Amino acid sequence: MDGKQAELAVVVGATGDFGQAIVGRLLQAGLGVVAVARSAGSLDALCSEFAGVGAGVRACVADIGDDSAIAALTASVDRPVRAVVHGPGVAVAGGILNAPTAALVDAVNIKVGGLLRLVRAVDERLVAGSRLIAIGGHYGFEPTAYAASAGIANAALVNAVRQLSLAYGERGITAHLIAPGPADTARLHRVAADRAAMRGVTVDTVLDDMRAESSIRAFTTPAQVAWAVSTLLAPEADAMTGATLMLDSGRRRGLP
Template sequence: MSEDAVVVGATGTLGSALVRRLASRGLRVVAVARSEESLSTMADSIDGEVAPCPADIASNDAIAAIQGALSGQVRIAVLAAGLPVRGSVATIDADLLAVGAQVKMGGIVRLLQAVRPSLGPGSRFVAVAGTLGLEPGRDEAGPGGINAGLINLMKQISQHHGPDGVTVHTVVPGPMDTPRLRTIAGTIAAERGTTVEEVWQEYGAKVSLGRLPRVDEVVWAIENLLAPEADVMHGTVLHLDAGGLRSPH
């Protein structure tokens, strides 16, 4: 029987890198994203088996779409969708908090309901959250509140599925040097009336390693959860912030 991997947010910077890495391991990757065209383009560029699955994880329709794309046991399922929400508590449209929660909090529940019948001993269930969910910042009301909720939900999921041999992992990268983060820096700079360069310097100053984490490093960490020894990491939060998180968690 073939083994599947499921990646939600498959056309994003992190998601596409993860699809490529998992396909290179011989897994059949069900790549989930909203754009059928972007999924098809990505699948054609990868040397491996990728099954495009156009679906919006913010909608319950995604459950049936993902289930219909599966072909065997799910070895690993990852929610790597980004948040379409920006702004501080002073400026954010409050309705957008619900939109973001549908993507990450509702999304993780939908992903679980989609893959649960195909999980078994040794399967990994993974969510990519963010350090703002643990250590709030002044400019990101959405990522702070929503990722905190996602981390809590993952703890609940781990309590449900640990006895089944299905391990549950929350991966918490700090800010990564990606085009998306540079766009966010531009939004913050506009809100403050400052420059993108100043905001970017603030990101770097918060990281004791002296640089932001790279996408390939985060992908490496997620891939290593497939090792049998990663069972012991069940229920934990894996910090990949390059020394950015100050508070003990």
């Protein structure tokens, strides 16, 4: 890198299926990555997987659901931050009539509170052209009978991203939301197994039903989400600030 240290990307939820794919794409883009998760063991495994790749990965053990994460994140960044990617998952927790209220509050705290903690922690390292990227989900636009906490938290995230786009716009910093549909991950297969047990059908039946909700009969993949993150690094993506990039494989049918 001509003796210069690479700019950083900070990825929350780095050890999940989405996070691992995103880390790989950001390394390919020439950024150093600060990988954030609660488990030191999973972070060690991630760092080992990407050892020697690109500008490298450093681990930051932090619980983004708690204000203590701010100090840990601040201490982990020592040069300009080109991008932050906030992608922690939340519990499905059931429908609106039976989901515990604590689960709903926790989901909003992780999705929205976590994003704000992340941004505040790196604020002094952001530069013109930096990207604030949140991974939400199409349940914030299309409510479902079994994922009230995810729907409410992701809907709140839409507004938070728009507010960040206004607050940071004068500094040339943009904010973006990526909203995948159900993704082909280990978590989705666990959800499908739970739904299959409740319905008394096979897991494959549930997965087929979920695929049928998509106009292309497909799940979103972690690689597609990582592609979207890397695409937002382009200068042309400035015009997308405050907007949602839908990666739902054609599940959303209504108008905005």
